[in-house]
Amino acid sequence: MASQLSPGPDGDKIVRRKLSDQVLARLRELIRAGELKPGDAMPSERALMERFGVGRPAVREALQSLHNSGLITINHGERSRVNEITAGTVLDRSDEIARLLLDSVPSNLEHLKQARRMFELGIVWLAAEKATDDDVAALRELVAHQRALLGTDAVPFIQTDMAFHARIAEIVGNPIIAAVSVAMLRWLFEYHTALLHWSGKEDVTLAEHERIVDLIEAHDAEGAVATMRDHLDRSLDLYARSDGPTQPGG
Known part of the structure; x- marks a missing residue:
């Protein structure tokens, strides 16, 4: 059968x-x-x-x-x-999906902020170990440029802030880490920055950046991590969900 x-x-x-x-x-x-x-x-x-x-x-x-x-x-x-x-081109193509993810589930913004915090603390530790004189000079130039932007439009100030953190990631020498760092910065600043106007803390931001560079130059990884942690704990509180890319003063 x-x-x-x-x-x-x-x-x-x-x-x-x-x-x-x-x-x-x-x-x-x-x-x-x-x-x-x-x-x-x-x-x-x-x-x-x-x-x-x-x-x-x-x-x-x-x-x-x-x-x-x-x-x-x-x-x-x-x-x-x-x-x-490259890692950068792959992540560039994920921007729209990331935006939908962040907009559709409000808690994902908090998850992104937490991920960036953990990621950047690891980055600055490695940067403090590996930084060359040229790396330090590049970071100081970015801080000086950012200081020169005080009192002007907020967008260039924020873009230079992004460039500062991206440059720290480049010191690590890992293209995937550098690309992920830039992507997370882009998602936070472009799509979910509620404060593209002066927050009144620009001088504090610049002082923190200068201190971070000093510690990287001194190859003080622990100090760089502690200062970056305080910097991120303060600055990440400024991000809130928005209905889309925000314009200056919005």
């Missing part, structure tokens, strides 16, 4: 993949394997059609998917080119 199979879940069904999805998978593999390198021109649509034995619509849809994911750049009238993929 033949055994009876009970109906399986939908996952048992064999689904025929779209031709464009198959082309996309093959192109991704060519990029991953290095056959198509950053800066290389993509093969022509006709060459891809002949190589994979598919029609033009499947090729065009696959190329558009690669473009949307940032793996290639399509310029009309020119050959598409393979992009260099």
